[in-house]
Amino acid sequence: MWPVIRWTLWQRRWSIFWWCLGLLGFIFLTLIFYPSIKTQADQLQKTLGNLPSTAIQLFGGTDFFSPIGYLNSQIVYLMLPLLLSVLSIGLGNSLIGREEHEQTIEVLLARPLSRGRLLLAKGLAGIINVLAVTTVGTLATVLLAKAVGLAVPSGNIVAACFACFMLVLTFGGVAFLLSATGRGRAAGLGVAAIFGIGGYIIGSLSGTVHWLKTPGLIFPYHYYRSADILRGQFDWSSILFFAIFVAICGLLSWIAFRARDLA
């Protein structure tokens, strides 16, 4: 199993590097302008306050220019989960799906390696991949936040990024499950993306659109309270929800994959 993890990561080493670099660039460009925005915070906040409440909810709340509000609306609530979701869904979709599509899976399964172990190894490689990129993003956010004078405790930023990491794993888990069932990779990608983005929209709007409250409960985004975490209110139950969700996806993937015909 370890060779599969190691070689999968080794094969993706350049992809990981470019993702880290891209995320670093994005965070740098977002935070570097904070000092100039800070001076006009009150005015900007007033202008944005005129926006419809549904639009405001989509950006993660009502506070955009306080240190926590800025970090939350610009990075932790929207762009970081969005970018990491793309990575996570892509990985979930391709780790098994691409091997099967390109038939390299036969070379692996012709060795004494069970399907369950292959699945576990690929899943763990995917998690490590997302974790590596998240870690770089987290460190960049913590250091740059300090550098530009964003007064948010580092521990809270780390906790929020960790919650974001757990959130995006759920989307990756859905993509992984769909690819493990052997259904079309494109369909898997689409469903996982809809699950992620749809969940974001429903989860964000459920605060103002009341009839979305109940359906919003089934989407992981509902349990992602990044602004609260940045304020120091870390909720382990939501992390547990994400972890259980990912574990269920893993279990269902194994059930679907262990005895089916390979394409």
Next chain:
Amino acid sequence: MDAAIDCRDLSKRYTRNAPYALKDLTLSVMPGEVYGFLGPNGAGKSTTIRTLLNFIQPTAGSATILGQDIVKNSVAIKRSIGYLSSDMSMYPKMTGHEFLTYLSELQPATKPAYRQELAKRLKTDLNKRLSDLSRGNRQKVAIIQAFMHQPSVLILDEPSSGLDPLMQEIFYDLLNESKQRGAAIFMSSHILSEVQKICDRVGIIRDGQLVVERNIAEMAKEAAHTFEITFADQPPLANLRKVPGVKVASHKGANVTVHLRGELTPLLAELAKHEVVKLDARQLDLEEMFMRYYNGQEAQ
């Protein structure tokens, strides 16, 4: 001695209403035996191989490899299997060396130096990226991965495709060495001359069913008793039919084909009475048998 590969009524159909891709396949391959599995595209050769390797699940029947069930003990079985297919999918960005190291880590070899020895014999550059290799050179890497751990069972799906004649000979040597070591070799092929040359037994599959299984040595014995005779004049068909053990298989003009079972002397004595222009003892012709079964004459 127990069979290394043993299939009992092995069947596969991909969907409930689809016709069987493989139907009641019963065959066995003994240790030290090379079994040639023949059939055109879509006959069920790859389905058989993919079922044996547990890439797909059998619908009915069972099979064992080295005494272990192919479904329940698939992982344990694969410790002793080498698998090779034509134009095998590999990781294009890896070098041959990296690819083989990866696979060696999943299935450690008893003699790690053997991999290097194989690369040397097959004249393979393992430092090049797999995407930069020609099809033939990729096939050499695929051969190394199948043989490098010296498996007890080799399952080969059209293994020599893409190899030049020189490399084919080296490949046949490798097969022969594995056979001498006691490995059972199950090999599908389109190249009948190859099968004839290296296999001990052949099975022909048609529409998912094994239609005939023959021993190559027996076939050679039978084929040696087929004669093609060209007479100077009209052939003495009536006299030939009277010769004990002779059956006139076909005749056209002055040419006659006879099958002989038994002594050769009476036939030669009869031929001596006539002016014979040409006498050929036909060699083993697997292709003829293959075509005969594929035209359905024998199977009907």
